[in-house]
Amino acid sequence: MDGDSLYDTLIVRRAREPRHAGELADATVKAAGNNPLCGDRIALGVRVDGDRIAAARHVTKGCAICAASADLMAGSIEGRTLSEALDMAGRFHHMLGNGSPVELDDLPESMAAFLPLKTHRSRLRCATLPWTALEEALGHD
Amino acid sequence: MDGDSLYDTLIVRRAREPRHAGELADATVKAAGNNPLCGDRIALGVRVDGDRIAAARHVTKGCAICAASADLMAGSIEGRTLSEALDMAGRFHHMLGNGSPVELDDLPESMAAFLPLKTHRSRLRCATLPWTALEEALGHD
Amino acid sequence: MIGDTTLETKNVADLSHLRAQFPILSETVHGKPLVFLDSAASAQKPDAVIDAMSTMMRTQYANIHRGLHWMSERATEAYEVARSRVATLLGANAREEIVFTRNSTEAINLVAYSFGSLLKPGQAVLISEMEHHSNIVPWQLLRDRVGVELRVAPVTDDGDLDIEAYGDQLSDGKVALVAITHMSNVLGTVTPARRLADMAHAAGAKILFDGSQAVVHRRVDVRALDADFYVFTGHKLYGPSGIGALWARRELLEEMPPFMGGGDMISTVTFEHSTWAPPPAKFEAGTPAIVEAVGLGAAIDWVEGVGFDAISAHEAALTAHALRVLPEVPGLKIVGRPADRGGVVSFTMEDVHPHDIATLLDRNGIAVRAGHHCAEPLMRRLGLNATARASFGVYTTEAEITVLAETLARIRSFFV
Amino acid sequence: MIGDTTLETKNVADLSHLRAQFPILSETVHGKPLVFLDSAASAQKPDAVIDAMSTMMRTQYANIHRGLHWMSERATEAYEVARSRVATLLGANAREEIVFTRNSTEAINLVAYSFGSLLKPGQAVLISEMEHHSNIVPWQLLRDRVGVELRVAPVTDDGDLDIEAYGDQLSDGKVALVAITHMSNVLGTVTPARRLADMAHAAGAKILFDGSQAVVHRRVDVRALDADFYVFTGHKLYGPSGIGALWARRELLEEMPPFMGGGDMISTVTFEHSTWAPPPAKFEAGTPAIVEAVGLGAAIDWVEGVGFDAISAHEAALTAHALRVLPEVPGLKIVGRPADRGGVVSFTMEDVHPHDIATLLDRNGIAVRAGHHCAEPLMRRLGLNATARASFGVYTTEAEITVLAETLARIRSFFV
C-alpha cells in the first residue's frame, strides 16, 4: 500500500489471523491493558512454570497494531525465562523510545515491523500496550 | 512644548489658576463626577435662577484636562439658560465623539483646546466628566 | 444547494485562489500533498489572519486598557473592533454582549461557574446525548458543586435530537438551563435551534448553544434563534488558537457574578470589598489574548468576505459528494443520518479499526480524525468505540473527497 | 552590577543588534521615535517569537492531542516541547508540573478555585499589601465562596514587605496558603522569596509566588525558592498574549480537583461520572492556545539566548541610571525605596498629575504607564491616587531613560 512499511503484511496478517489469541484456561498470571484514549483493550494470560513462560495467550480488542503486537509478543515470550521476557519488554520500549538507534539483536526480527511508529508517536501506545500489560503481570507475580 | 496643542497654555493655566473653583454656598443644584479609572473627582455646584444659571463653581481633584474643562465649563455656562447649557454639553460630547467634524459655532472658542483629545481617547473622559456631571445635575433638577 | 451555487462549481478558479491564501495547503506529508480533512478539529489559517497577528506584533502592540500612550490606545481600539466583529457575526444587539474567552470550553465553564452559581438544588440543567465533553463535564462539575440535577435528552437512531423526549425533560419546569449543541462534531447534525429555544423558554428555562461547529458552517443570528447564551471557538473559524467568545443577553451578563478575579474586571478594590466593572470587562480578568482577538477579527472579516451563503452552499455540495462516494467503499458505513447536517461525516469500515484507517490515510497525506471525538457518551449510545471522521472547510475540494474514498477502498482491500 | 557587565556597556553594538530584532522599536509615535518604557505592562516581541508563530500557522498547524495525523503529531510535539521549555525556565522537576493558562491571572484563579476548594472555614489565605489585583480579587472571591479568612501582610514605608508582621500573620497556624508577589509591578520590590517560603512552611502553609514581573528580570528556580506554586504570564516575557503558566508541585496537582471541564482533561466520561486525566492535562480543558504556547517556547529560547545574567545586569544598570537622573528632575519623587528591586520605577511630579505626565510623554513618543497599576490597595497605603511608571526591558537603553528625564523636566517647567 503506497510503500507502506508500517502496515507490513506481517502486522495486518497477525491482526487478522492471530496465532496466540484466546483465553488461557490454566493461566497462573493475568493482566489487562487498557488505553482509554482509543479504546484498545487487551487481556493477557500467562502460564509460568518455574521461571519459564510455558504459554501466553491474549484477547485483544483494538486496532491492528495493538492486536499484532499482542500476538507477536505472546509468540515470542513462550519458552523464555521471566527475566528474558522482561528484558524483551524493555528492549521493545527502548526500540520505540526517543533514544539512539537500537540493536534489535535480542528481539525477534518481526518486531522491526513496528519501527515506523517512531514517526507516529500517537500510535506508540497501541504497540506497547501488550508489553506494558506483560510487565505488570510479571511484576505482580 | 514640542508643538503640543493639547496642553494648550489655556488648559494648563486654567488648571493651575482656575477662575471658577470653590464651593457655591447658595447652590440650588449639586452633582459629583467620578472617574474610578484615574481617580478624577469633581464636585459641581450650580445656582439656578428661574431658567437661568446664575452661578457655577467646581471643586476638582484630578488631571489638568479635567480641571481646565471644569473651569472653562463653569465660566461658559454662567448666564445661560438651562436648555442652552444642556445644549452646550451635547455639543461638547459631540465635538469629541467619533462623528463628523463639528461646527464649534455655539461653543466658546476656548473649547477647541480639547480637540486633540480625539486622538487620545483614553483621556476623553477627563474632559467630559464635568459636562456629564452638569447634565446629571440639571437632569435631576 | 449543490451545483452552480457552490464556490467550486461557480468558479473553480475561485477555489484555487482561495486555497492559495492558506499557505499550509501547499505542504506535503510523507511525500504526498496534504489533504486536510480535519477542519472540525481545527481549521487552517488564511494569510489574512497570520498577517494581522504578525503586523500587530511588529507595529502596534502594547497592553490594552488603562494605557494612556499611543501604542496602547491603538491596541485597545483594535481589540474592541474585534469585539464588534464578533457581535456582528452573531447578530448581537451590542458589542458589550461579547465576552472573549480562550475557547468554547472556557465560555461554557464561565457560564457553568457564574450563571451556575445562581442555581439551587431542585433545579436542573438539560443537555443532550450528543454533546462534546466540553458541554458535559462543566455541568457535571456544577452538579457536584451546587447539587442541581443533570438531565440528558436522548438522540434517535438517525442521530437527531429526540424532540419529544426533550419536551418531556422540560415538562416539570425544573430545568433552569438547556445547554445543547447547535451542530454535532461527530454526526454533523444541525439541531433545530429556534424550536429548542422556544420550547425551553416556554418551560421557563434559558438556553445556551454550543456553536463551536455551527458558526463555521452557517450564518448564525442569536436574535433569530432567540438564544440566551451562544459560545464558539476561534480556531475552528479559521482564526487563531487561544481565543473564543461567549455571547449572552446583556441582562444575564449584568446579573451574573464574575468568574475570575483580577485586573481590568474591577471598578474599585479594597481588601474588604471589591466592585465589578460592567460587562464585558467584568468577565475578562487579566490581560486578554489581545493579538488573538485581533486575529479572530481578521478571520471573521475574511469569512464574511467569502460569504456564508457561498460557504454553506460549498459545504453542502461537499457533504453531498461525500455521502455519495463514501458509501461505495466496500465495508464503509456512514454513522448517522440526521435530517439537517453540516460538513462533518463520521464513518466506520468493517475489519479496519478507525485508528488504523487514520494512520494509513495519513501515510497517504490525508488528515482525518479517529477516536471518540470527545463525545464518549454519544459513542456509547451508537454502540461504537470510535469512528473515523472527515470534516470539510472552505478550502476543501470535491477532488480531495474523491481521493479519500479511493484511498479508503485501497486500505480496505489491504485488510481483507 | 553597573558598568562593564551590562549588555550595553559591554558592547553597545550588542544592544543595537538586539534592538533590531524587535521590529516595533523602529516605529514612530506622533512623529517621534518610539521610546517604549512600558514593558512591565507588556513587553514587545522579538522576530523569533513572531516568526515561530507564523511559521507554525503556515506550515505545521493542527489541533493537538488525539490527532493521529502528521500535522497533529507535529503540533502536539511542538506544544509539549514548549512545556518543557517552561519547566526548564523555572527549574521544575518535570514538565508535567507545568499547566498552561491564558496568563498569570488565570493561573491564580485556577489555584483559588481548585486548591481553594480544599480549604475550610477557619483557615486563612495570606496576601500582601503590594499585590496586583490579580493576586487579591481571586482570594476575595474564594473567601466569599468558601468562608476562609483573607489576611494582608503590610508593607513598610520604603515599600518592602514587613517581615515581622508577615511572621505574626502566620503565627496562629491558620494560614493554609500564602499568595505573594515575587516582584512588585509598582515599586519594583523583589521580595525575599526563599525566606518567605521557609516561614510559610514552618507555619504549615503552602506558598504561591506571583512571578509575573520577577520571571522577566531574574533567573527563577522554584526548587531553590522552595515554592509550592509559581505563576507567570507570557506576554511580559517577550512572548505572545494569551499564554501563561502555572507551576505546582506534582503532589499538589494530583490532589487538586479540576478547574474547568471539557475535552482533553478527562480519562473517561459517562453522564453519571467522569474521571480525570493525570496532570497537567487535568487542568487544560479544551483546545489550548497552541500557537501561543509555541511562541512562548520561542520567547524562552530567545531570553535564554540573551542570558539571565546579562539581562539582570543590564536592568540593574538601567535602574541605577534611572534612580540617578530622575530625582534630578524638579519636583519629581521616586515612589518606594525597596532593599532589592527590579527594573520598574514609579514616580510622581509636583503640580503635574500622572495622567498628564503620561499623555505629554506620549506626545513625545515616550510610552509610560500612569494610574493605579492594578494595585489600588497599595496606592491607598502610599497615600496616592496614581503614579507614573517607567519600566525597562532588555531592549531599553540608558539614552532612552535620559530622554525621559529631560522630557519630564520640560513638562514640569510647562506646568509651573
Ligand SMILES: Cc1ncc(COP(=O)(O)O)c(C=O)c1O
Ligand atoms: C505583579 C503582577 N501580577 C499579575 C499580573 C497579571 O498578569 P496578567 O494580566 O497577564 O494575568 C501583572 C501584570 O499585569 C503583574 O504585574
Ligand SMILES: Cc1ncc(COP(=O)(O)O)c(C=O)c1O
Ligand atoms: C461541538 C463542540 N463543542 C465544543 C468544542 C470545544 O472547542 P474548544 O476545544 O475550542 O473549546 C468542540 C471542538 O473541539 C466541538 O466540536
